[in-house]
Amino acid sequence: MPSPQTARVWNYWLGGTDNFPADRALGDEIARVFPIIVDIARADRAALIRAVRHLTAEAGIRQFLDVGAGLPTADNTHEVAQAVAPESRIVYVDYDQHVQAHARELLTSRREGATAFILADVRDTAALLRAAARTLDLTRPVAVILSGVLAHLPTAAGARDAAQHLMAALPSGSHLVVIDGVDTNPALNDVMRIWNESADPPYAMRSPAEFRSYFDGLDLIAPGLVDVTLWHPETPAAPLDNLIGVARKPH
Ligand SMILES: C[S@@+](CC[C@H](N)C(=O)[O-])C[C@H]1O[C@@H](n2cnc3c(N)ncnc32)[C@H](O)[C@@H]1O
Structure with a gap:
């Protein structure tokens, strides 16, 4: 039986069905000890949707590079962006072949x-950008999304480098969105x-x-680096020790 994998356990917590018994067993074990994990998965995803909608509707972004995209779910990035601007172009990246096998559900562009x-590792930024350039015009602003992926890199310095290398290749007016858990809750x-x-990675x-260092050299847009429950919420909720930052590359 395959060991539990982040994309599939996350899919399980989000209410999806693209997962195996080992993923569900670990998902349930963690949720028994810490039921809020399910709220975290859903609040992270809801914050990502609000960020994509905001970037499309308010910042005029028409290109997205969603890295560590995960399995298809409700309101995938292209569906949210194209509901506002049908001409939006989205490249999804993940290094998990199980995600690739389900990717046709992400290829339903308007x-x-x-x-x-693209099947690629976030650390291999040069190859990733080369492949993305087949779909995106990298001389024009792009929003890079790193949701739930940088914490899977072994060191904070490596995570910062991945984010910074991607942003260095993009023009001013590009944006960086990062969502991840932080170490502020002992439970x-x-x-x-x-x-x-038990799981990979x-x-x-x-x-x-x-987390703040991922945005070095960029301008965080309002409301700054905050809990996912507090970034332009429809209804504010209690913090979940998962942060979101959305930042713009300046001139
Ligand atoms: C927790 S899920 C988040 C999925 C989605 N971004 C979301 O926020 O709902 C993490 C995803 O990152 C992917 N991932 C982890 N490490 C990666 C790496 N080094 N390169 C590319 N993708 C990676 C996993 O395969 C998984 O799909």
Whole structure:
């Protein structure tokens, strides 16, 4: 039986069905100890949807590079962006072949726009950008989405480098969206130890200062680096120790 994988357990917590018994068993074990994990998955995803909608409707972004995109779910990035601007172009990237096998559900672009899927590692930024350039015009602003993926890199410095290398290749007016858990809740830190003992890849809880460093050289847009429940919420809710930052590359 395959060991639990982040894309499939996440899919399970989000209410999806693209997962295996081992994923559901670990998902249930963690949710028994820390039921809020399901709220976290859904709140992270809801914040991502609000960010994509905001970037399309308010910042005029028409190109998205969604890295560590995960399995298809409700309101995938292209569906949210193209509902506002049908001409939007979206490249999804993930290094998990199970995600690739389901990617056809992400390739349902509106006629006016485009979507593509690339099997690649976020650390291999040069290859990733070369492949993305087949669909995106990298001389024009792009929003890079790193939701739930940087914490899977072993060091904060490596995570920062991946984000910074991607943004360095893009013009001013590009944006960076990062969502991940931080180490501010001991109960959540404990539960991630269960994850790290049983599943792939490990998830490293970073400090808010490490998370902030991903945005060095960029301008965080309002309301700044905040809990996912507090970024332009429809209804504000209690913090979940998962942060979101959306930042613009300046001139
Ligand atoms: C927790 S899921 C998040 C999915 C989606 N971005 C979301 O926020 O709902 C993490 C995703 O990142 C992918 N991932 C983890 N490490 C990666 C890496 N080094 N390169 C590319 N993708 C990676 C996993 O395969 C998985 O699909």
